[in-house]
Amino acid sequence: MTRPKAIVLHAAGTNRDPDACVALGLAGADPEIVHVNQLRSGERRLSDYRMLVIPGGFSYADALGAGRILALDLASYFADQVAEFVASGRPVIGVCNGFQALVKAGILPGDSAGDRSAAGDGTGGRRRATLARNENGRFECRRSTLLAPPSACVWTGGLPGPLACPIAHGEGRFVVDSDATLERLRDEGQIALVYGRDDGSAAGGVPADGEYPANPNGSVADIAGICNPAGNALGLMPHPENNVVVRGRDGEARRERTLACLALWKNGVDYAKEL
């Protein structure tokens, strides 16, 4: 099977696009960084790719809130293309700023009731979730441990254990509008990743239970990443693309956590291959 082509979307201020390319390359994909201008001009078409990656950074300087203007791009310029891409079941991942954009564009959490279609007017519809300023009000960069509970997500299924990777964000607190929304996310298997405490074991530890710094931003239910009900689109705040290379100085536990990050990317790539 040839390497599936992955589009890595770049807007002014995107900065972890090369990092995502490293991870995608190691995971067996053929990544290409594509500027939103190239999509707008028709020089590139979303439908020519088998994976969509919206990487981290500070798109448009995070003016007016993290990811908000990139969300506007997604919801106004590319609404149909993106909707079609997601609906086709091809794997989509938004990391950090990309996650913020997917949520603010109404693409995640997304549901069958047409939450996303309401986003087509550029207003994000009546969003049920958002990513707000961290509980402590600060940008923070630190190592996090991620656990993958059973979910519908094609990216996080069957991971060998917990992931260890950095977070680096100021607006990563996952917030929902109601308990009912949280229940629905649970019922639909949309909670793909939660912050945990690493106990060093292979099984990997327990959820952070809201405790800082294991839960670094105050996210409800320790949620670090969510997927759409179909499971092909994942958004997450931490950066698994920044821990895909095993370093010689790493101990065994660290090595396993690194390989788990790489496994997440491989899941997405393998899924794209099978489509």
Added chain:
Amino acid sequence: MEVTTDVYRFIVRPKERPGGRNRHDACPLAADARALGLSSVRAIERAALYFVRGTMAPKELSLLGRFLFSDPLVEDCSWSRVGDDGPGGGAARGDGRDASRRIGARLVETALRPGVTDPVADEAMRAAAELGVAGVEAVASGEAFFVEGDGLGDDELASLAERLLCNGVIQRWAVGAIVPAWPDEAAGSGAVERFDLAGMDDEALLALSAERRAALDLAEMTAIRGYYRREGRACTDAEFETIAQTWSEHCVHKTFKARIEVRAGGEAGAPYPPVVDNVLKSYIKRATDEIAAPWVLSAFVDNAGIVEFDDGYELSFKVETHNHPSAVEPFGGANTGVGGVIRDVMGVSARPIAATDVLCFGPPDASPEDLPAGSPHPRRVASGVIAGVQDYGNKMGVPTVNGGIHYDPGYAANPLVYCGCAGIAPRGGHPRAQAAGDRVVALGGRTGRDGLRGATFSSMVMDSSTGELSGASVQIGAPIVQKKLSEALLAARDAGLYTAVTDCGAGGLSSAVGEMAFELGADVDLARAPLKYPGLAPWEIWLSEAQERMVVAVPPAKMDELRAVCSGLDVELTDLGCFTGDGRLVVRYGGAVVIDLDCGFLHSGPPQRALVATPPSGSRPAASRPTARAAGPAPSIAEALLAILAHPAVRSRESTVRLYDHEVQGATVLGPYAGLRADGPQDAAVLKPRESTGSRAVALSNGFNQRYGAADPYRMAVSALDEAVRNAAAVGADPDRVAVLDNFCLGDPTIPETMWTLLEAARGCYDAATAHRTPFVSGKDSFNNAYLAPDGRRVSVPPSLLISAIGIVPDDSVVPGSDLKAPGDRLYLVGSAEPSFGGSVYADLYGVPDGADPGVPAASPAAPATYRALHRAIAAGLVRACHDLSDGGSAAAVAEMCLGGRLGARFRLPGPPETALFGEANGRLVVEVEPKDAAEFERTMDGAPYMRIGAVEATGELRLEADGVEATVSLDDLCAAYRGERSER
């Protein structure tokens, strides 16, 4: 629908969060207000303000408010038409909701001054159009503060606004609703002033220099007069400003290149000839020349020093200071300091891979009365500077991986902000081949009045009016503009579209175009330069230090391709003119010639300055003299260790470091903190750039100690260099592949003692660099780091020298880190030197112990051999952890290793307890070795001094021993002290 233009005011506030955590934690502003003495302030809530001018239907206003400006899940947005609202109310009622939910809260609002870059407003304009709201003409942003407290009068609010909420240099404030200001259509004014310089007498020359804040002395002004007498014509304002900038201390390093008469007798004067002609040549460059390392590819020539990485790639490294701008506007100063040094690396055609920052502030707990009049509180300076560093590095996607924070009363009015950047580029990929006929092309941001005369401003002593007068010197960064610019430049480099490149730093286009046209000459038209707002005179366009701009020389045949690259990335490109080949710098504004200078005259530089160096007479200033032990019982060993760990020079900087993204680019092998809980401080950062295909990595480190500088500048320099190299060696860098950078920050160079300090420090640099065989590849000097208080008191910074090191780590898989790894491992002390107490942390707390050496640590002659032997051991994989001994001595170093690995240890050092455990010396490190590797380690170290001192233990405590004493400190206490959770001394 109405056709008149209206202004709408949107206010966005976080929603109340029932059951949320204590909101006062999330708003440190109130605590800061109380620290400033405004004790009645209970809480301050911050809200965002947007003003929109245009013609919008109600549905469109709703779209802007609910989607663009706010996130309805967590924020409330209300809006109203300006004018519908009672003045000073702040209770915007546009959608019927009462925004004043804080009963009794008073409102203070701030907005940017006209002409200050407002990137949020720019993005909002674009986004409004994208949303289909076509009637938006202009957007402006601001902030609102709801202040709660008992009996807050207008005086208190004014004081709060001026001292905490608003920076008068870039912002305006109002109690109640603020009136927005709008930029107008941008076009230059074309106004040119001319002076009859040739006919001026000496007095008039000096008056002109002062009036235009040129910082030129009489000899320099006389040289300029001579030029105009020869040319037989008047001087234009643009020409004068160009000369002042080109000849500024900042740009030509007059002090470093001065002829220094040494007036010192006896022992002090012995190391010096009667006249030192050019410190830079005599000491710094001389070291580089004598070492003659073949892997140094560019030293002191380009915007950054360049060394070989491997056969395919080269590394560049530059460190700059941005002290005066940061004193006036901490956020903007530090922000553009980072932006500027990143551009230096872009200016050698490299991809920025790491940022570093060493920051020096006044004591955070200084009481307002102790501060020099007119200077903001160190807390405010620190938080602004740190936020500025964070903003630029994070948004550029450059990891901030190494640095330091130092506190000293001498920095209260004059903080030091050292910003560094490292980059990587293909070998030989940086062209320096501009030719006559090539276009002079400006890329990136637009030009405004930002930072006018920054080069000359930074060359003056500041006083209490500096903030006001130099408002125009403040520069505001737009990191995303530079991110795009960097992407465009790398694409242009790879496609071979330019023949030369340089950044617009101090002096703006004047300096960038002037330098590039140094031999060829150029002819450019400033009327083509895109402006931020109207009314700029040609000289202002030419000298503006507006950020995020680079100049490239482009062969005409490549212009179309470069235009395509830039338009694809939304980078603005301006063809200003061309390189001519006639050796004249000709600058026009439309039809009028505003500059026509001989490049030879301009770049021959000012006449060499003549300065005098004299050792300080009598005793050193009281603050810098090691104090005798304070009366009272000596502290116990455990007590002293905990106090040292909690000392501002040692304690954890994690809460600051975590604000910086140190992981972006995925290259960070060893970050600022590592270990079991990622909180053990590391000696240096190790990065493996994605260009590295093998096992090769880069180490970045630094050495700095202003307490040493105050006591003995020569030994400060020796120690700073040793520390930088030691730190690099500790993480596995090959000591034979370490290059260093020098950054001096001193006071007024016309004071002979300042020049003596410079001589001493420069000589220390030479001696240490040649001993370690570490060439200098770049450096910078910053003088006039002094503040003249209204009472006539002159406060200079302590003599400060930052040595930054960049080293090659041949194998990233053996980088040890400082955290202990396993119980049972052996601990060794490598290196040998006699510890002393001058400038030590222990002496700062308790004075110099009886009978101990009160001097600043001297050079360790064994250090170079020690580091080389240690490197062999690390390269052979024999070292599990390694940490350098610096501030606080051996006990602090081992304590940090323990807390990094959350493991206990015991160690014993011979000698008097204070000296053995807390004395400071150069050339020493502690190393952890697995017992099975011990014999091999000792064989490898053969010939270099080492000593087995103890072992790692599974206990939760550190046991320390020296002659006649033994002490035990629990790991929990070490951690708490180091985190600053133990405040008593």
